[in-house]
Amino acid sequence: MRPTVAIVGRPNVGKSTLFNRLVGKRLALVDDTPGVTRDRRMGDARLGDLEFAIVDTAGLEEAEADSLSARMRAQTEEAIRSADVVLFLTDSRVGLTPLDHHFAELVRRSGRPVILVANKSEGRVGGAGAYEAYELGFGDPVPLSAEHGEGLSDLYDALMPFCDGPEPEGEDDVAETDVAVEDGEAGPAPGPAKPLRIAMVGRPNAGKSTLVNALIGEDRMLTGPEAGITRDSISVDWEWRGRRIKLFDTAGLRRKARIQDKLEKLSVADSLRAIRFAEVVVLCLDATIPFEKQDLQIADLIVKEGRALVIAIDKWDLIEDRNKVWRELRETCERLLPQVRGVPLVRVSGLTGDGLEDLMAAVIAIEEVWSRRVSTSQLNRWLGNVLDRHPPPAVSGRRIKIRYATQAKSRPPTFAIFCSRPEALPDSYVRYLSNDLRETFELTGIPLRLHIRGGSDNPYDPGKS
Incomplete structure (x- = not known):
């Protein structure tokens, strides 16, 4: 079993930079501003032939009870309690x-083994400052530069006693990619070895965390009445009724004009x-x-990105006249989102736990429709029946011949219809085909x-390229 290593220290000592270095990806947000990280972020780290789970934490600060900083500190303390070894970072x-x-x-006082890391030790100034870390009483500090990758061999030697070495490869040894670094479309359909990716998005303070x-049944995400608490997209591995899930909590999305920082x-x-990179949003x-x-x-x-969409009406416990509000919500949704007519609308309350089963059932159902092949x-x-009922109009006295469809x-369902003059086919007829296709094969x-x-059936047609 892989050990869990927690990176802790005061704000702005380079914890997230070291986290990114060890996982080999830019997953955690990094900035010169102290206190960027707030939630715990977990990743799969590799250093040489050592493999371990790594946890990035919020900077430790003194704070009053019930404040945001106090809740951040509680998250860090939980990471320390669950770790097998702690990397305590200082700024050289x-x-x-x-x-x-x-x-x-x-x-x-936690009783966990501690490896003292003197970060930012590159150069003459940093090298001299690393010796000051001896005062903490954790033994010899490991001089390191997380930004430049210097000193990783010394960190390897310090971590080796806590790691069992590389695990044998097998069917379950599947490399997990995180949304923060890769580009492209959604991956292949999730199977037993690949979890379903679900992203929670919305405006700030909508109740995502x-x-x-x-x-997931635990206080994994930092929550509170303040808007904009979440900054990173934090992934959580979870299982629902035997189905593996990778759940992403995201930062609230404000209007672009308001984003200055x-x-x-x-x-x-x-x-x-x-x-x-989600499959269902x-x-x-x-x-x-x-x-x-x-x-x-x-x-x-979300629709332009081609992702399956489920709308969760959160904080439903605050609504009094629920029947009236529900009817209005359904009518408003159909009117304002015609591009995904029939999108699942689920009433939930993260505070009371109501509607969670309905939400996950809707997610699984919409993912099945999103992955469907015809x-x-x-x-x-279907095309023959459509053409019999309503053939395409003649444009400039010439009829358009629609040949076949495939x-x-x-993920999302994408269809191609081949005809003689695609540029002349009216948009209204394309919408007719799209709506009938959606209704016939239940792709709502x-x-x-x-x-x-x-396209042409004649390969010798001079107009065919």
Whole structure:
């Protein structure tokens, strides 16, 4: 079994930079501003032939009870309790501060093995400052530069006693990729070895983190009344009724004109990547102020990315006249989101736990529709019936011949219809085909792509390229 290594220290000593270095990806947000990291972020780390789970934590700070900083500290303390070994980071360029001494005592009281790391030790100044770390009483510090990758061999030697070496390869040894670094479309259909990716998105303070905590049954995400607590896209491995799930909690998405801070821009970019690489996206709406303009823009973005969409009406416990509000919500959804007519709408409450089973059932059902394939024979029988009922109009006195249809790919379902003059086919007729296709094969509530292409049955046609 792989050990768990927690990276702790006061703010701005380079914890997230070291985390990214060890996982080999830019997963955690990094900025010069102290206190960027708030939630615990876990990753699969490799150093030489050593493999272990790594946990990035929020910077340890003194704080009043019930404050945001206090809740961040509680998350870090939980990471320390669950770790097999703790990497305690100091800043060699700044030297030791009273906070370093205070929290070194906190780590010491936890009883966990501690490896002292003197980060930012590159250069003459950093090298000299590393010796100051001896004062903490954790033994010889490991001089390191997480940003430049210097000193990793010494860290390897320090971690080796806690690691069992590489695990044998097998069917379950599947490399997990995180949304923060890779580009492209959603991967292959999830199977026993590949979890279903679900991203929770929405405006700030819509209840995303509370909903994630309710689903997994633990206080994994940092929550509170303050808007914009979540900054990173945090992934959680989870299982629902035997189905493996990779659940992503994301930062709230505000209107673009309101985003001025560099750190918020990084958080928004991370959320957009989560949408791009998810398979199902749950859009959380505040039941007290649903379907704001920003909600509709986020929904439109999800549809353009081709992801399966489920709308969660959160904070349902705050609604009094529920029957009336529910009817209004369904009518508003159909009117404002015609591009995904029939999208699942689920009433939930992350605070009370109501509606969670309905939400996950809707997620699994919409993912099945999103992954559906229709055979070419079925498509062409459908096309023949459609053309019999309503043939394409003649344009400039010439009739357009529609030859055949096929499904190019799924996830989302993408279809190609071949005809003689694709550029002349009216948009109204393309919409007719798309709507009938969606209704006939029960592809409601998901993005659907329909491409009209030219082609000829005659390979010697001079107009064919």
